[in-house]
Amino acid sequence: MTTPPLSAGIAGIGFWARGLPSWQDACAYLADGTRPAGAPRRPSPQLLAPNERRRAPDTVAVALEVALAACDAAGRDPATLSSVFASTHGDLDITDYMCGILASQPRSLSPTRFHNSVHNAAAGYWTIGAGAMAPATAISAYDASFAQGLLEALAQLATGTEAVLLVACDGEASGPLAQVSPSEGLLGAALLLVRDPASGMPRVRVGMEELSAGDVSLDGPLSLLLSGNAMAPLLPLFEALALRRTHAMLGAGNGQALRIAIAHE
Amino acid sequence: MPALAIRAYTATTALGHGRDAQANALDDRRSGLRRNDFGGDGRLDCWIGRVDGLEQAPLPTTLAEWECRNNRLAWLALQQDDLMAAIAAVVARHGAARVAVVVGTSTSSIGATEEAYARLSEENGEYHFPPDLDRPLIHTPHSLGAFVQQATGLRGPCVTVATACSSSAKVFAQAARLIQAGLADAALVGGVDTLCGSVLFGFNALKLVSTEPCMPFDARRDGLSLGEAGGFAVLERNDSGDPAGLHLRGYGESSDAHHMSAPHPQGLGAKLAMGDALARSGIEAGEVGYLNLHGTATPANDAIEAQAVAGIFPASLHASSTKGWTGHTLGAAGIVESVFALLSLERGLLPGTLNSNVPDPACGAQIRFDNARRDIRYAMNNSFGFGGNNASLVFGRA
Numbered sequence: 001m002t003t004p005p006l007s008a009g010i011a012g013i014g015f016w017a018r019g020l021p022s023w024q025d026a027c028a029y030l031a032d033g034t035r036p037a038g039a040p041r042r043p044s045p046q047l048l049a050p051n052e053r054r055r056a057p058d059t060v061a062v063a064l065e066v067a068l069a070a071c072d073a074a075g076r077d078p079a080t081l082s083s084v085f086a087s088t089h090g091d092l093d094i095t096d097y098m099c100g101i102l103a104s105q106p107r108s109l110s111p112t113r114f115h116n117s118v119h120n121a122a123a124g125y126w127t128i129g130a131g132a133m134a135p136a137t138a139i140s141a142y143d144a145s146f147a148q149g150l151l152e153a154l155a156q157l158a159t160g161t162e163a164v165l166l167v168a169c170d171g172e173a174s175g176p177l178a179q180v181s182p183s184e185g186l187l188g189a190a191l192l193l194v195r196d197p198a199s200g201m202p203r204v205r206v207g208m209e210e211l212s213a214g215d216v217s218l219d220g221p222l223s224l225l226l227s228g229n230a231m232a233p234l235l236p237l238f239e240a241l242a243l244r245r246t247h248a249m250l251g252a253g254n255g256q257a258l259r260i261a262i263a264h265e
Numbered sequence: 266m267p268a269l270a271i272r273a274y275t276a277t278t279a280l281g282h283g284r285d286a287q288a289n290a291l292d293d294r295r296s297g298l299r300r301n302d303f304g305g306d307g308r309l310d311c312w313i314g315r316v317d318g319l320e321q322a323p324l325p326t327t328l329a330e331w332e333c334r335n336n337r338l339a340w341l342a343l344q345q346d347d348l349m350a351a352i353a354a355v356v357a358r359h360g361a362a363r364v365a366v367v368v369g370t371s372t373s374s375i376g377a378t379e380e381a382y383a384r385l386s387e388e389n390g391e392y393h394f395p396p397d398l399d400r401p402l403i404h405t406p407h408s409l410g411a412f413v414q415q416a417t418g419l420r421g422p423c424v425t426v427a428t429a430c431s432s433s434a435k436v437f438a439q440a441a442r443l444i445q446a447g448l449a450d451a452a453l454v455g456g457v458d459t460l461c462g463s464v465l466f467g468f469n470a471l472k473l474v475s476t477e478p479c480m481p482f483d484a485r486r487d488g489l490s491l492g493e494a495g496g497f498a499v500l501e502r503n504d505s506g507d508p509a510g511l512h513l514r515g516y517g518e519s520s521d522a523h524h525m526s527a528p529h530p531q532g533l534g535a536k537l538a539m540g541d542a543l544a545r546s547g548i549e550a551g552e553v554g555y556l557n558l559h560g561t562a563t564p565a566n567d568a569i570e571a572q573a574v575a576g577i578f579p580a581s582l583h584a585s586s587t588k589g590w591t592g593h594t595l596g597a598a599g600i601v602e603s604v605f606a607l608l609s610l611e612r613g614l615l616p617g618t619l620n621s622n623v624p625d626p627a628c629g630a631q632i633r634f635d636n637a638r639r640d641i642r643y644a645m646n647n648s649f650g651f652g653g654n655n656a657s658l659v660f661g662r663a
Contacts, residue, residue: 006446079522089405090427095375099382102462106307107469114467115526115651118371119406119427124652127520133534135518136654137435140406141424148424155442159266176385176392177378180401208422208448210362253423254414256362 005207005261006154009197011163012074014066014190015238016043017226023069027242030221042186047078047129055112056125059091059171062188063122064129067167070190078130081192082161085123085138086149086168088230089181091116096175122169144253146189146234151258154206157195166191170231184228189238202241203263211257215249266516266545268661269441269500270509272451273351275342276496276604278591279314283345288608291616294636296590298478298490303460309469312478313460314492314592316341328416333377333403335370336412339457342495343416351499352417355451358505365421365449366414367440368497369432369456371596371650373425374408376461409457421449427596429650430559431518432456433496434599437658438516444502451505455497458596464491471526479562479593481586482571482632483621486562492592496600498607511607514548514643514661517541521653528566529653532573538655539577542645546659550578553659554641555609556631557602559649560586560618561593568627570647575629583639584631589619599648603658606644610662613640 015023021039028034042058043065053061063085071078089095094117101109118124120138127136141148146168153164169188173181197203218227220239226232233251240248240262250258275283279297280290290297298312319337323329328340343349355364381398393399402408410425422443426432433456440452458464468474468491475488500513519541521534528535543550556578558570567586574584587605594601609615615637622634646658 006448088407095378098375098463098467099379102379102466103383103385106462106466109466109470111467111470111472111526114463114470117463117467118429118651120429120650120652120654121525123428123520123654124525127522127653128524131522133520133522133537136428136520136652137426137439137518138428139424139426140410142402142405142407142411144423145407148422151422151448152424152439152442155439155446155448158446159442176382176394177404180394180399180404254420256420256422 005205006158007203007205008154008157008193009201009203010191011194011201012070012192013241014069016062016066016188018185026222030239030242057091057094057116058186059087059169060122060125062186063167063169064126066188066190067126067165070165070192074192076192079132081132081163081165082134082156083123083126083136083165083167084149084153086145087140088142088145088170089183090119092171092173092177092181092183096177100175141253143233144251146231147250147252147258153193157193163192163194166193168231168234170229183230187226187229187231189234200265205261207259208252208256209259211251211255215257216251266441268503268512268514269444270503271511271513272355272499272501272509273346273348274498274604274607275346275348276494276601277316277342277345278494278601279316279492280590282341284608287604288612288614290590292614294619296478296619298592309465310476311474312490315460316493330400331403331412333374335374335376335409335457335459338459338493338495339409339412340416342457342497348497352453355499355501359450361418361420363421363450364419365440365443365452366410366419366423367426367436367452367454368410368413369426369436369596369599370409370458371427371429371432372458372461372463373406374403375463376459378404379462417453419453428654429652430595430598431648431650431654431656432596432599434646434648434656434658435518437513438518438656440500441513441516451501453497453499456597456600457495458594459493460491464595473563478620479588480621481560481562481588481618482567482625482628484623484625486564486567489561489563490592492594494591494594494597494601496597496604508663510663511610512661515542515546515659517545517657519655523653525652528569532569534653534655535570535573535649536576538657542657542659548643553582553643553645554639555606555615555644556582556584557606557646558584558586559647560588562588571628571632574631578631580630582631583615583633583637585616585618585633587616603646606646606660609644610641610660613638615639
């Protein structure tokens, strides 16, 4: 049974992957296959103080980077925005560390790494760095994490919130955990969604429906390049945005899918 | 916001399985805390809220692939208080695809991952999980949401909220939005968190754990006691089915924007969340009969929360923390303490603050140590998490 569609304007986009450290780089890659030389291994999010910038987990660094990029692209003050953070696994490096230290020297567990291990670490660092007292949430829905994050963001817009920042990321798996929670590289993407689209802004209409075989295609150039990352399921939407396609499908979990109609300008 | 009907609610904690066990222990002033007996040698010297019976309660064989302590507690909690019948009723009215699953947790089933790391086998220089734990879905945060969806057969939007100690309060807000936006007609909300090395040694590393049973708002308080719990509620749009006796009337959410593990010193985020919840409910602060505080018994949280409360509510408000009964159940605290707020509405039972005796002058007249009996119309619950993530809920009696 389909649901009535929810809609939003996309005021700003952020993107970061190893080899494609910005939305502009991702668009150029989709246009002609080029990649910038010397791309960094991890971003350097300006919203954090220099010490924290170095010490923040990879997933926090990429989440803050793309979140700020989306705000800058939209010309919006981060402090004013409600936010939704989605991640399949959270920070796998910290989970590997936690389980390893608990198996060997539990009383040596680092307090900083512990408070960084919460699934909402990126949301916490973002609201602190941005000075944002607006609500923030952190969710997972396994391979449908971005799709469910998008539904929560759209539900906020439909119930009185004017603008919502949606941020998604997953990082590289370490240690034995990699065998059950595989994920390669570092990938982050963000959308600044608004209730009242301005002219010139891409607009999406999103409905939920039963998933049919072949609905969701993961063979686009970004999907193929970044397929090893657990957050790859969001790539069909970003490819559609970059290539000005009018349509994208995302898996929403348990045999459901999001059908996304896109109007550019 | 339009009120949402509450069709069922339940909690399973160190106090026992289901609502009656909770209410009896609250009424009897009987704590569920015990000296820590979780884990092997080298366990920490502290008090915990442990749920009895999980070790003897494996999952049904049809759900064997989900086996782990956290999902056992989820299953146990689902079986209480006719919750499954309430789920069946909303499915009959709306269809399974129109019932969402929004559940909260902080560590999900990381306890199973911890066990796997303690039992690694080595082959050619590579370390492997033991075969009985080589099940990917229990080693990821969405283990809880995915299990609950499988166990109930629900097919609406399904998400695991993991915002530390506010998780299973935020689930009420997120479910309310899904319903109001037309993405669902009903929702199973709740949360589960279980004792594990991560939380015991993690909070210990932050020096936030007391060696004694926690004493929220007591002048001598020196830290929290950890607990495990599971709980659920069924929400439905108010124009379906028979008139409900209990409602979700509103929610408020905010961020402290201050520090990852310390609250905003002036309680600004807490005030925003509580004020927002009242505004969304369309009621005045003076109409609230009972407020279940976050009240973790850390020196910082309690003083700041008490001041924030004193800034909003009249002295006549009965506010308390129930963490002396159950311990701090982290990602399950939101649902457990919402259940206590709903019990206060349904039964006129207003819990005090167990284990606490010496009032802290910094904490205002709203903070109550003794139980009270009074019929009330509105009750609230505060849940504040790491990263400064705040949620406040308002429930009402018809």
